[in-house]
Amino acid sequence: MSDQPSALSPGATSREPVQVGTALPADAVPDFRHLHAGHCESGVTASMFQNAGFPISEPMVFGVGGGVFFSHFSFVRVMGHPLTTFRSFPGNIFKNACSRLGVTYARETFRSPVTGMQRLDDLLAQGKRVGLQVNIYWLPYIPRPMRVHFNGHNLLVLEKRGVGADAIYIVSDPVMECLFQCPADALRRARFSGTHPLLPRGLLYYPTGFAAEPDLRVAVDTGLKQVCRHMLKIPSMLPWMGVQGIAHLGREIAAWPQRHGEDKAREWLAGVVRMQEEIGTGGAGFRFIYGAFLQQAGDALQWPELAAMAGPTTLVGDKWRVFALHASRLARGRRGRAAPADGAVSTTEEWAALRPLLEEIAAAERTLFSQLETVRAGRRLLGTG
């Protein structure tokens, strides 16, 4: 028996001493293939489907589930930051992917943590692998810099080992490359944390049945339709959402230093970069994973025009990466240093320079999703597939 962090071997029993919040090899649970994914929710969903014998990739789940979106709400504060998101509302990817692929599912929330934990244990005892929506802050295996109070994180629970206060759960968190052990107490806190409007209330979910032959063409088409509508068809009186939201973010950022002071502006700008890259988006705020979806869907449906849309999507993603580079540089900036002698805000031009970058991205995404709509419409008119 070793004291190594990964001491729990596949054959370990619950009597062996267990290290808190430590890593396990990806193959530590027999009959389960851990999926390393770009994003938590599409990763959990794809992992559930794959391990149930339904071969579908993470990008396909993401695209069919209509995961891509953009919104920036300057008047909604999450952990003191304006809300910026590159994806649809948590929970929607799973629900949409299931209903569009003919998968039936159960989603349960709980008033009481005790009932919620008991229900999880009961399902695990039945041999089910259960998806959870949790507050990522309370997960001890997540590296500390990434632990923020975000209630929309998803993971898959594989089994419970031990009983009572010493019990641990083996979890498959798709944004990480390996399995982890999570103490029962921490998991309870993560499931029933109440610090955010997106209260998970112990939400757990799992598929209950799979269609014999899902209609992939309709599923892909519905996913495309949803994303095009949400990105392009938001009325202009709601400037915070869709492609117009990207340009809106540019205008807001340029105004932050004057309105809120440079320190606050830097903190918020760093937050935007984190939402785009660090939290698990597959890169470029989900744009690369969406490109992978277009390619895979196009190939699977013998729809070359759709597969060809992966190219422009990659280019848009690359623009987002350039934005992240500039934004991060500016955010790091000269925090805490003395203001220039003349008292003027020295970096006004630098902040203003982010605006055309985002306006260019907004225009590029408008073109991209308009083209996607055309590709969709062309397929329908031809009546093929």
Next chain:
Amino acid sequence: MKIQDVPQDPGACLAGHEKLNYAVDAQGRYVGVPTIGWEVETAATEVSTQVTIERITRAWDDARAGRTSPLGYHMAVVQLDAAQLATETGLWRWQVRRHLKPAVFEKLGAAHLARYADALGIPVETLRRVPDAPDTP
């Protein structure tokens, strides 16, 4: 992004773990590529971490100097403000604010202390004290 352009910058952000990016190969085919991090996102995370550290240190100073109760410090460590701690504990926001006063906190009953300790994930004895050094990320 091409496979060879997927950044592999070591940094504290992922603590030696890997996450997954999607990138294209020479033929333009998308594949998943594990990455240990990107200095751009590490820098952004460091900015956020720095803000958190400053907040915790300030709360620690205040609690040590007796300007706030130990609750103020422990609340800052888990990155909650009074409003968030209120939803977490099921108390009213004004109650949490009141309990930030040292005199009020001193007289707090066992039930309230247990509620705070549970929400903050620490034992009651820890909650009543301010440590010798702030616990920062």
